[in-house]
Amino acid sequence: MAVIDRFIVNQCLGPSFDGFDYLPAEETRGGILVAWNSEVLQVTHISHDSYSITGEVHTREDGRWCLTVVYGPRDTHDKRAFLDELSVRRSLCPGPWMIIGDFNMILHACEKNNENLDRRTMAAFRNFVNTEELKEVYMHGRTFTWSNERRVPTLSKIDRALVYVDWDLNYPNSLLQAISSAVSDHAPLHLSMNAGHQSKKRFRFELFWLNLEGFQEAVQEGWRCDARFTDPFSRLDECYKNLATHLQAWSAAKVGNIKLQIAMANLVIHRLDAAQDRRILTAQEWWLRRSLKHLVLGLSSLERTMARQRSRMRWIKDGDANSKLFHDVANGRRRRNFIPSIKHNGEVITDQSRKEEIFFDAYSGLLGQINNKEFSLDLQALGLPSRGDILEDLGDIFSEEGVWKVIRKYLSIEHQDKTALWVRSTTKRGLLSRRKLWRRS
Structure with missing residues (x-):
């Protein structure tokens, strides 16, 4: 269209679009219409x-x-x-x-x-x-x-x-x-611009926790399981859940809301800056202003570390980019992984709770269901030794001494002077993280 008026806009978009502007078309191409609702x-x-x-x-x-x-x-x-x-x-x-x-x-x-x-x-x-x-x-x-x-x-x-x-x-x-x-x-x-696809807040292990005082004690306190769980896998899953909940509470009490702390520190620094324009600060005010500046610097570095970990960008060195880049990458990954709709039994479903139910039912069907055993063996009646003492140890916490004891037991003397071993640990999401341990004979 070479000319667009309000009647055409209302006819095409409805009366709520009361503002518009356009670029006229040349024959069949080049036309642009921008319309908006002023409310x-x-x-x-x-x-x-x-x-x-x-x-x-x-x-x-x-x-x-x-x-x-x-x-x-x-x-x-x-x-x-x-x-x-x-x-x-x-x-x-x-x-x-x-x-x-x-x-x-x-x-x-x-x-x-x-x-x-x-x-x-x-x-x-x-x-x-x-x-x-x-x-x-x-x-x-x-x-x-x-x-x-x-x-x-x-x-x-x-x-x-x-x-x-x-x-x-x-x-x-x-x-x-x-x-x-x-x-x-x-x-x-x-x-x-606001699709509302915020996923549930999930557990994230922050790498900087390892450097905080009291982390080992927090892990030991959180690694617990109710005695009613007897299956080893159920006990392991329950321990992971309790540990995640405890670490989140421990981090909230130990670190707190970083953005809020930075905003509060900047507000106090601004007040002290304004006071410094009129008079000389007292010794206590000067000390507070200097301490808050150091605090903001440390919290900003911590915020950047968290953003970098969540963006999963490992190849950028320290100092190459600020937190905006890592937040940008994390947002892009979240949009790409988001599933706006699924089709189930001929029905297109967009509601988040319904999508979660369908995925849960589908994977539950793949894993199967637990059935009660019709028959069991009485080892004592057959005269066979019971191994219950070994199974009970499966729920114990791994210690560093115990890990090294197993490594030294199965590492023969005939290995080379420098031997690389891969120790795998299963996280809550089922991923494998590898740590390379070196042993010299």
């Missing part, structure tokens, strides 16, 4: 470029961020000008930024189902994304977003959402889905 948010300072519309989005809860909606050109020689135009627009929009729409370009070769690739344009697009420090919001539901609608179609992913790291940190629960293309050759993208 939810406002879009101000709207600017028109050759291939995009940019505006400031103001929400009641989350402040301000910039939105750019694009419709990329099809001609190759115009795509370079399109990317340069976006770079200039970015310089005018500092802070959180989202750019979404039809780019008519792909980032990687896997985003097209044939080998007809314009690698020079792909390299220019990747260079733009890297230079502006953008990341792509993971798209659920589809691999490609466009089709030429032929019998043997050409498929590509030319529609996407790119965001700056600040936007991603402000909206960690955003969810991008590709929905039905209906009568179009494009798959519409639906972005929910």
